[in-house]
Amino acid sequence: MSLLTFKKGIHPPHGKHFTEKKPIEVFFPEGGEFVFPMVQHIGAPCEPIVKKGDRVLVGQKIGESKAFVSSPIHSSISGTVKNIAPMLHPNGNKVLSVIIENDGMYEEDPSINVKKDYNKLSKQEMIEIIKEAGIVGMGGAGFPTHIKLSPPPEKKIDTIIINGAECEPYLTSDHRVMLEETERVVEGLQIILKMFPEAKGYIGVENNKMNAVNALIKATEKIENIEVKVLKTKYPQGAEKQLIYAITGREVPSGGLPADVGCIVQNIDTTVAIQRAIVRGRPLMRRIVTVTGGAIKEPKNLKVRIGTSYKALIEAAGGFISEPVKIISGGPMMGTALSSLDVPVVKGTSAILCLSKEEADLPEEQNCIRCGKCVSVCPMNLLPLQLNSYSINYELDKFEKAHGMDCIECGSCSFICPAKRHLVQSIRTAKRTILNNRKKKA
Known part of the structure; x- marks a missing residue:
């Protein structure tokens, strides 16, 4: 079986040994405050549609926007709205948020759990369900999924790619979903293919996850329009443009989108969220989070409700065995360093990475030696050393001209x-x- 890949890239230490064999555990808090930022996606922020003192139910919509590029937000718990105020977001900013006191009852809103047969739904009906369910790209980008599934009519989509690369070091949440929710991943892809009947579906998985590859091959062996592709383990294999090139050989043009080359790419957990929304009537209220790193006592993959505090998840993983040098929301390559653990899980939270001194002890920045190594690994064929110079000297026109x-x-x-x-x-x-x-x- 040949391994597919892209040009250039790097091979950072995986760090996946902490959690790759750890089954997903459900984290089910009995009480406490949950925080729901009104910004959990690319596009216009949501406006709260509840007020202080209101009682809300699981699955109830608590934030929405009339803007085209946006995505509604739902409560993952039942309880009372304690306050609506700016709160710290994992991205480091303070964002208007709905704070709900969890009553521990988890009483569900009557509007959810409306099951549908996707074979009897039109494309537009399915997209409307996905939109109302608040589904966004859960690989970190947070782009509203209903927009990605609604390309302009002139963009002919013939390829749907499900991104199971999970190339970011330490992260194993998608790996575990592919193993433990294999059928949901496959059915989620079948739902997307129902929207694009002329397309073929591919699930791309790196070859350091062969147990997931084998599980997906077994689950799709009788489905003619779905194929599992084995990717070479290399970073950033899971980036959209690199993944498209590896699987199809097509190159997305500068400033272009996957739809420009006939492709749509979806994350593993996003695909499961689509299946849950249409088949089970569940809005996006939960996600899988890897809590890991050398400073964590019991690294885990946790199924958590959106709005849960990072601090609670670290406690669920046994707390720290040593003082972390750095705590990152996400992975070490593209994640955001945190200044506080008093932040909530949002739709794009993939991991909480707590690095020990041995893992995060980096030398001081020095002068460029003009070796060109940054150029040799850039997957976008850019000149990072030159872009760095333009940025430092505030030569933004030159920065743009250099792509x-x-x-x-x-x-x-x-x-x-x-x-x-x-x-x-x-x-x-x-x-x-x-x-x-x-x-x-503008």
Whole structure:
């Protein structure tokens, strides 16, 4: 079986040994406060549609927006709205949030659990269910799924790719979902293929997860329009453009989208969320989170309700065995370093990574030695050292002309740099500044 891959990339230490063999455990708190930020997706933030003192039920919509690019938010618990106020988000910002006191009863809203036969639904009916269920990309991007599944009519979709690469070090939540919820992954893909009857479905999985590969092959062996593709273990294999190239050989153009080359890519847990929404009538209220790292006593994969505090999940994993040098929301390559554990699980939370001194002890940044290693590994064929210079000197016009906005912020350049230059950080800063300037002009 040949291994598919993309050009360039790196091979960081996996760190997956902590949790790859740990079955998913359900974390079920009996009480406490849950925080629901009104920003859990790309696009317009939601507005609260409940008020202080209201009693809410599991699955009840508590935030929505009339904007096209947005996604509603649902309560994952029953209880009383304690407050509506700005609260710390895993991204480091304070975001307007609905704070609910969990009553421990988990009483469900009558509007949920309406089961549907997707074979009897139109594409538009399925997309409306997905939209109302608040489903977004759960690989971290948070793009509203109903929009991704509604490409312009001129974009002919012939390929649906389910991203099971999970190339980010330490993360194993998608791996465990592929093993433990195999049938739901497959049925979720079948639902998407029902929307695009002329397309073929692929599930791409790296070859360090062969047990997941074998489980998916067995589950799809009688389904003609689905094929499992084995990918070479390499970072960032799970990035959309790299995954598309590995499986189809197509290259998404600069500034383009997967739909421009006839593809739609969905994350593993997003695909399961689609299945749950249509087949079981469940809005997006839970996700799988890997709690891991050398500083954690009992690393775990936990099925948790959105709104749960990070602090509670660390306690559920036995707490710390040593003082963590750094705590990251997500993986070590693309995650966000945290200043506090008083933040809630959101739709894009994939992991809580607690690094020990041995794992996070990095040398100081030094002057660039012009070795070109960052260029040799960049999966987008950019010049990170040049983009770094443009960012530091605030030469944003030159940054854009050098295609800096195409950077996927994978961190490969920073990882390989012998001078430990903060390459991806400076590029990210320039990109944010440019986008903010565009918004001001608009």
